Amino acid sequence: MRTERVGLIGVAIALLVGALLALLSGTGPGGAPATAASTVSYPPLLKWVLWGTLGLFAAVAVAWVVLTYVVGAGYEPPPIEYGPETVQVRILTVDAESVVQRTVDSLPDALADVHVVAEEPLDVAGATVHAVPDAFECTAVRKGRAIEWARRELETDREFVLYLDEDSLVESFEGLPDADVVQLQERPRRTGSVLSHLADVYRMGVQLEQRAFARLSIPLFAWGGGIAVRSELEDAVTWDRETLVEDTAFVWAAFEEHDADFALASAVCRNEAPPSLYEIAQQRRRWAAGNLQAASMLPARYRLLTRIRNCAWALSPIVTLVAVPLSLLGVVVYGGLFVLLSALLAAFTVFWYLRGVFVYGRERLTLALATPLAPLVTVVHSMGTVAGILAPPDGFRVTTKTGGD
Structure with a gap:
C-alpha cells in the first residue's frame, strides 16, 4: 500500500x-x-x-x-461495530487476587463473560476463575502457556477475546471496531517509584507511533495488557510458541502468516507502572531481549x-x-554540526x-x-x-x- x-x-x-x-x-x-x-x-x-x-x-x-x-x-480510531456482548474477557495472573479483583470491578456491566486465568486457585467475585493445570504442556512458557491453555480449554461463541493483565483497570470501553487485532491504549499509573512512573510517561509519548500500525503490513509491537483478537484468528495463529514477548510474537505471526488487520481503539486501560527501578529494568530487559529473539520471524526490512x-x-x-x-x-572541540545534532x-x-x-x-x-x-x-x-x-x-x-x- x-x-x-x-x-x-x-x-x-x-x-x-x-x-x-x-x-x-x-x-x-x-x-x-x-x-x-x-x-x-x-x-x-x-x-x-x-x-x-x-x-x-x-x-x-x-x-x-x-x-x-x-x-x-x-489516523482516528475506527467506529465501534461490535458491542461488549460480542466480547469474552480473559484476565491473566499468577496469584494476585486483590489486584485482579480491582480489574474485574473496573469492567462495565455489559462485559458479562469474564474469566480469570491463574496459576493458583483464586476467589474473585464477578468472574469465573480457572487455574492452569500443572500437567498442561505446550511449547509456550509462563504467560504464553496460560493463554494457550485458555485458548484450548475455554469455549466461546463470542466474536472477540479481550486479554487484560491483572492490573489493567478499564477506564473506558464501549465496544470494538471491525479489525482482527484491536489494541487498547494504556495510561500507566504510579504505584511506587516516581522515576519509574515518569519513564512510562515518556514511553507513552514515544508510543504515539501506534497510530501508524494500522497502515503497516506488520505492527512494530503489541501490548498484551489490553488487546482484543478475533476468536477465529486466535485459533488459526495460536499462542503456542516459546517467546518472552507472547503478545508481540502473536501479532507478528498473525500479520506475517494470516494477513490480519489492526486497529488502535479509543478504549483506555490504567495499568500499573513498575513499582521500583529494579522492576522497570527487568521489564524492559525482557521486552528488549524478547523482541530481538522474536524478530527472526519478520521480513528482513522489519527485522533490521x-x-x-x-x-x-x-x-x-x-x-x-x-x-x-x-x-x-x-563549539571549539567538535564543531557546529555536533552541537546542532546534540541539541535537536x-x-x-x-x-x-x-x-x-x-x-x-x-x-x-x-x-x-x-x-x-x-x-x-x-x-x-x-x-x-x-x-x-x-x-x-x-x-x-x-x-x-x-x-x-
Missing part, C-alpha cells in the same frame, strides 16, 4: 542520515578539524562512540517522525528496523547525559516526555513540572534495554504488581 511504501522509504532515509553522520565523524571531530583554540584532546574511540550514537539515534528519530506524522497522519530501534533506545541516554554536555565544549536530539527526548504528559488529562500540570528530569528519565527507560541486549534473561519474569493507585 502507499503508506507502507512511504514508511519504508522514510526508514531508508533515516538510516542513510545515520550513515552520513557516521561518515562525517571520520573527517575530523564534527566534520571539521578542531580549532587552534582547543586545548582539550578526546580519545578517538570517544569520538566514534559519540558520533555513532548520535547517528543511530538520529536515524530512529527520523523514522519515528515519518511513521507518526506521515504514515500515521490523520526492530534491531536498530532497540540499540538506539539502549544508547539514547548518551545523547542527553554525555553528548549535550560535551557539545557545550564542542535532546529536544526530541523532551518532546516525547511532554507528549506523554499530554495524555494524562488533569495530571498534566504535575507531570509537566518534572520535565527537567527528562535526561534522567531516559536512563530509567533504557537501562533495562541495555541489559536485555547484553545479557538476555533465561526465562519470563512477571513484573511485580502492588494493586495500589
Whole structure:
C-alpha cells in the first residue's frame, strides 16, 4: 500500500542520515578539524562512540517522525461495530487476587463473560476463575502457556477475546471496531517509584507511533495488557510458541502468516507502572531481549528496523547525559554540526516526555513540572534495554504488581 511504501522509504532515509553522520565523524571531530583554540584532546574511540550514537539515534528519530506524522497522519480510531456482548474477557495472573479483583470491578456491566486465568486457585467475585493445570504442556512458557491453555480449554461463541493483565483497570470501553487485532491504549499509573512512573510517561509519548500500525503490513509491537483478537484468528495463529514477548510474537505471526488487520481503539486501560527501578529494568530487559529473539520471524526490512530501534533506545541516554554536555565544549572541540545534532536530539527526548504528559488529562500540570528530569528519565527507560541486549534473561519474569493507585 502507499503508506507502507512511504514508511519504508522514510526508514531508508533515516538510516542513510545515520550513515552520513557516521561518515562525517571520520573527517575530523564534527566534520571539521578542531580549532587552534582547543586545548582539550578526546580519545578517538570517544569520538566514534559519540558520533555513532548520535547517528543511530538520529536515524530512529527520523523514522519515528515519518511513521507518526506521515504514515500515521490523520489516523482516528475506527467506529465501534461490535458491542461488549460480542466480547469474552480473559484476565491473566499468577496469584494476585486483590489486584485482579480491582480489574474485574473496573469492567462495565455489559462485559458479562469474564474469566480469570491463574496459576493458583483464586476467589474473585464477578468472574469465573480457572487455574492452569500443572500437567498442561505446550511449547509456550509462563504467560504464553496460560493463554494457550485458555485458548484450548475455554469455549466461546463470542466474536472477540479481550486479554487484560491483572492490573489493567478499564477506564473506558464501549465496544470494538471491525479489525482482527484491536489494541487498547494504556495510561500507566504510579504505584511506587516516581522515576519509574515518569519513564512510562515518556514511553507513552514515544508510543504515539501506534497510530501508524494500522497502515503497516506488520505492527512494530503489541501490548498484551489490553488487546482484543478475533476468536477465529486466535485459533488459526495460536499462542503456542516459546517467546518472552507472547503478545508481540502473536501479532507478528498473525500479520506475517494470516494477513490480519489492526486497529488502535479509543478504549483506555490504567495499568500499573513498575513499582521500583529494579522492576522497570527487568521489564524492559525482557521486552528488549524478547523482541530481538522474536524478530527472526519478520521480513528482513522489519527485522533490521526492530534491531536498530532497540540499540538506539539502549544508547539514547548518551545523547542527553554525555553528548549535550560535551557539545557545550564542542563549539571549539567538535564543531557546529555536533552541537546542532546534540541539541535537536535532546529536544526530541523532551518532546516525547511532554507528549506523554499530554495524555494524562488533569495530571498534566504535575507531570509537566518534572520535565527537567527528562535526561534522567531516559536512563530509567533504557537501562533495562541495555541489559536485555547484553545479557538476555533465561526465562519470563512477571513484573511485580502492588494493586495500589
